[in-house]
Amino acid sequence: MSLPSLVALPDTLQHLTGSNEQSLRSAVAAVDGLSLDAWTAERWAAFARVAAASEFVLEQSLRDPAMLLSLAESGELERRFAPGELCAQLAAAAQTATTEDELARNLRRQRTRHQVRIIWRDLTRQADLVETCRDLSGMADAAIDQAYQWLYPRHCQQFGTPIGNRSGQPQQMVVLGMGKLGAVELNLSSDIDLIFAFPEGGETEGVKRSLDNQEFFNRLGQRLIKALDPITVDGFVFRVDMRLRPYGSAGALTLSFNALEQYYQDQGRDWERYAMIKARVVAGDQVAGSQLLEMLRPFVYRRYLDFSAIEALRTMKQLIQQEVRRKGMSGNIKLGAGGIREVEFIAQAFQLIHGGRDLSLQQRPLLKVLATLEGQGYLPAPVVEELREGYMFLRYTEHAIQAIADRQTQMLPDGDLDRARIAFMLGFPDWAAFHDRLMHWRARIDWHFRQVIADPDEDEGEGEVVVGGEWLPLWEEAQDEEAACRQLEDAGFRDAPRAIKLLAGLRSSPQLRAMQRLGRERLDAFIPRLLAQAVEHDDPDLVLERVLPLVEAVARRSAYLVLLTENPGALRRLLTLCAASPWIAEQIARFPLLLDELLNESRLFSPPLAPELAAELRERLTRIPEDDLEQQMEALRHFKLAHSLRVAASEIAGSLPLMKVSDYLTWLAEAILDQVLALAWRQTVARHGRPQRSDGSPCDPGFIIVGYGKVGGIELGHGSDLDLVFIHDGDPQAETDGAKPIDSAQFFTRLGQRIIHLLTTQTASGQLYDVDMRLRPSGASGLLVSSVGAFERYQQNEAWTWEHQALVRARVLVGCPQVGAAFEGVRARVLGKQRDLAGLRSEVSEMRAKMRDNLGTKSTAAGTAANAYDSGVPFDIKQDAGGIVDIEFMVQYAALAWSHSHPALLRYTDNIRILEGLEDAGLVPASDAVLLREVYKAFRSAAHRQALQKQAGVIDAGQFVNERQQVRRIWSELGLS
The missing domain is CATH 3.30.460.10 (Beta Polymerase, domain 2)
Known part of the structure; x- marks a missing residue:
């Protein structure tokens, strides 16, 4: 959405302007050397707007009017900061400190100064949402890193320099910013979620009594938190939350890279994958931090499609909803229905499911992820547009709520004054108009959220209904074989005993016996759905026969079963394609990652044109490091498999x-x-x-x-x-x-x-x-x-x-x-050389005869014997007389014979257009040229159908009788034998 409109101060707030102006004049008058003489009417109007809306800005301006005047005189209230400018200001403030108390005081004053500037620019509509979040996140990055850079050398003087056991090199801390900080999306009163890490174990050197590296960094981490978190007379820098670290509040404050990797590999939970999507190195050793994130990437992004992520996000959402109901927080625009968190969940569901294979989804900022979901076809453009508009409206609302008093809350206010402030800041004439728009966006977001995250077994208004539940007793062998056969026959199976045997074979397969409990639960949820959809097909026996090998192939990686359980449309398309083509069934069974292609119906049946194909592959490969040959080869192969499937479909x-x-x-x-x-x-x-x-x-x-x-x-x-x-x-x-x-x-x-x-x-x-x-x-x-x-x-x-x-x-x-x-x-x-036509005809005919002898059907003398057109005998579409190769040889003969005088025949390399060229040049009768083109296409269509059915290019000789005879006639008329 565009920036909220600038509207006139409502009467509810207008009465504040006079007293606010007088209070500022009094505060300035009380400080020697300060003057408001240079303030223009425009500046006073902006102050009136900001002070009426934000008690925090008013309070800080009255407390330290010199700060406000310096912001005004420097022009910083009216301009966007250049890259690095905000960091430079905090660095200068940190470097002047001589004690930790002074460091804490300088950072707090800088935070207040920049917070006032950021709120001022937000409320005067000089900064959009992206700039506000970027400045807030940049301020946090700078505060954390400058505090760390100030503390680290002094900590080393006191406790020695930490040295790695393996590398023998000095160690630095890595500070990971999580959540909104990691995504550069901090709001006006965010806390900052951090994780502290260090590369290697070891001990400090350079002091009499060395410390273990972990103890060194634990103490350094505590000093860093103390520099940022406590509220003093100067306020605070940022509230620091360390609960996202391994084992939460009970865990060690810092961990080595190996310990972190081991933890996430062995004990990492789904919500920690969700959190780690946004992890970013915000302070400390950037190079080592990049290595750490690369180590943890396999934990976050799985190489295969991971629809189990939806289950995890659904569970998280249910827990949040319980907490919202328990605490009466329906007015919470972050956690309530249709809130900010639901948009985040939608984006992160796609990231966790597809991000291991689609590297374009491995990014942190939510708006960029939404753009990628649209660009890559995961969500339709209208859906993404609504999510984007709704999310930005909620974030502007969140900033308005927090701008009032610099409080960390996302609850809508109860009081009339604060409600008037929020409506005013969002550009609405009153609370009712604002609230109506807010509820519109929350309803739209919640609807889209349900489409992505909702349990497919939930049917609103009817309670819980298990899809395919009538087939569960059969799968679980809770009924005798006679009853099972009767159920299958009644549903349309022609050979019920064979179907039961196939299901029993699946149940007893080594892959299923080795499944863990969670995988078996997923399979038990999937098979009834499979049977329920299979009986909708004309030949359910064939569907079951072709799909069960795929089920067995993916049983140990049950996330694929979740994909099909969560996406009934994808399962429907799978069964349709497998019923139509055993080649497709085999391809998907061999390469289950192709199931991803079934999710988007419009994309599945609309393969891209040549330029789009080339651009898509180029883009995929540019996201892979140049030295990662293994991943490049996998990307090429997956691209080929995916697009081959789309063409076949x-x-x-x-x-x-x-x-x-x-x-x-x-x-x-x-x-x-x-x-x-x-x-x-x-x-x-x-x-x-x-x-x-x-x-x-x-x-x-x-x-x-x-x-x-x-x-x-x-x-x-x-x-x-x-x-x-x-x-x-x-x-x-x-x-x-x-x-x-x-x-x-x-x-x-x-x-x-x-x-x-x-x-x-x-x-x-x-x-x-x-x-x-x-x-x-x-x-x-x-x-x-x-x-x-x-x-x-x-x-x-x-x-x-x-x-x-x-x-x-x-x-x-x-x-x-x-x-x-x-x-x-x-x-x-x-x-284009001129050739002796008699010699050319002889050589072409001899080569064709050799091919027929070696490759044609023996029982019909390669289609030349008297029985060559009888039903019940085979006809090789390609090699037998009157087939594809005869047409190709005639085209090649013609090109060699006549291109000397008709060079246009060399323009194209495909048989259809060369035949058109022969017709245009009058070298072949038009009726013959048309016939050859149509027969050639018919033969190739038949060969394609055979390939999709995993059959050789051999059909019954009773087919295409007239066509083959006509091809042989033209062959003879060209003088070929």
Whole structure:
């Protein structure tokens, strides 16, 4: 929301202005050397507004008018602080102190001064919510760190310098800011939640009587708290809350990094994960602190989808609601229904569930997390907009409540005067108008909260209803087999005994026997839901058969079961896809992280276009440290798995036709290859330096990946491998410019090997692609990477006709545009040569005959025998006569035969557009060209369907009879045999 409106002081507050002005004039007059003569009407108007709303500002101004006048004269009330300016002021104040009492006094006076400035700018609408929170958090950071920096050397003088046992190096404390401080979201009267840590155990040195490092830091922590927390005649700096540390108030004040890591690993509770999301190093050793946060990251963010986080947040919310009811705190805008905490819970639920895999969610400020939830498609834009608007309204309200008297409260006031102040500060004419708007936002937030956090078994107005509860006795074997069979048959199962056997097999599987109690409870909650949804399908037997292997696969990581229990829509989509395709069922069972893709229906059935695909992958990889190869490889593989599933789901749903399916799968491969090349290039250059071109310029990268076959022809299918060729234009005589120089040929060979390694290595998420390099010059016996010149010489002088046929479908996938243009020139020259047509027909026909003999159906002589069209015998869609390869060979023959006089035929590499080119040039009758295109698409659609059913590309020969006969007719008419 925008800043609350500036409205005129209401009558309720107007009467205060005269007395407030007179009180300030009296206070100033009582101090020698102070004068209000320079105050303008605008300054007095601003003072009237602020003093009427904030008793705290008025009280501090009367107590120390010199402070207020210095703020006014310096212009600090009217301008935003530059980065580091606030910290510099606190540092100057701390450095003048000679005793701890003086340090405490100076910091308290600085806090009062800046608190007045921040409230003034907030109430005069010169600062928005983000600036106010940033200044308050910056003041806390500076106060903590300056107090620490002042205390640490003096503590070392008294007790010695703490030295680490392992490193032998001096140790510094790390201060973690939690909660709103960690997120840079402090409110006007926040306490600060801190955790103290130190890197290593050891002892102090330099004094007669050494201290254990923990004792040293415990005492230092106590002195730091004393500098900040106690209320004195000068007020306080910040109330310090240490209860978020391990074991809470009963735990040690400070712990070593190892002790912290061990605690969170062994005993960390769900609410501590929630708290640790916002942890930030606010003081002490920043470098060591970063290492500590990295150590604790696996505790907060799990590598898998973690829907158990919702259970934990739901429990926390229930405890808070009980406390709110017990203490009569429904007017609490933080903890009550529709309050600030509910917005935080929504954001943190997504962070805990998805943040281990989606690094964009690993951030602290709530408004930025909301923006990410919208940008990444976790929540619709209208929902995020309402949450953002409602949250900001509540935070402005919170600041208004606290601005009155600098009290740490989020309770709406009862008194008329304070109510008038809050309505005025929020830009409303009266309390009723303000309260009406407040209740609107609380209702909207609470509604959205229930959509995310609410228990799926809760049905408002009907009490608790267990979804699928009628199936619980069957799963728990609380009824005899006859009754179980009858229930299954009545619900639509055709083979009830088999269904019971499948469920019994799951119950007795080793994975289930090894489950812990919590996991078994989750499974018992899930199976009835599974059965309840399975019977809604036409073939529940098939659904159960395909989904139970997935259940068994994820049983030990039961958070996946929670995901499906919490998201009935995701479970419905899972069953639909598994019923339609065993290939999808197997993919999800092998890689359960794909369940994440089922959460967002619109995203699942709307795969992105090529530029969006490339941008999304680029963005994902930029969030991973450059030296973390393992995580980069996992990110690439997950990206491929996720988008392959989305394409398959869209194909099954009918929202993507065949040609678009191939387009998307090809774009996906290109996006991945682009990033794989970039990764391999960085790694190889880091080791050997850059290679050079013959003109002495550095290669950047001077390398291309050429795609042949299906990827070259933009015809990738599910599970297709990649036919690749690598080409470079480096100078073979020149060496790289790195610390370990090698010649260009070696460099590019290692680059190629690195690319293949990145693509084919098996990780927990499988491999990216099978790669076939046999189409390179001289095949498997040739060099892995060719120079442009060597590639052309081979193609012109040594290549077989079938290699030129393959070149028809070759195109540059990724790499250097300059080398790509050179390759296109070579391709055009090679394919555009004038050929002897009789010899060409003979060579193409001979190669096709060999393929039919080796790869076609034996029982029908590869579709040429008399029984080739009989029902009941097999037809290989790809290899048999009249099939896909016949069409491809005709297209390749035509391109080689006629591109000399019709160079436009070389423009495209896919069969459909080459056929269109042949039609346009009048080289093939229009009716034949149309027929070949339609038959080709029909064959490929059939092959795709077979792949999704995990079946070979072989169908009954009674299908496509006329189409195959027409393909063979055209084959003969072209003179091929």
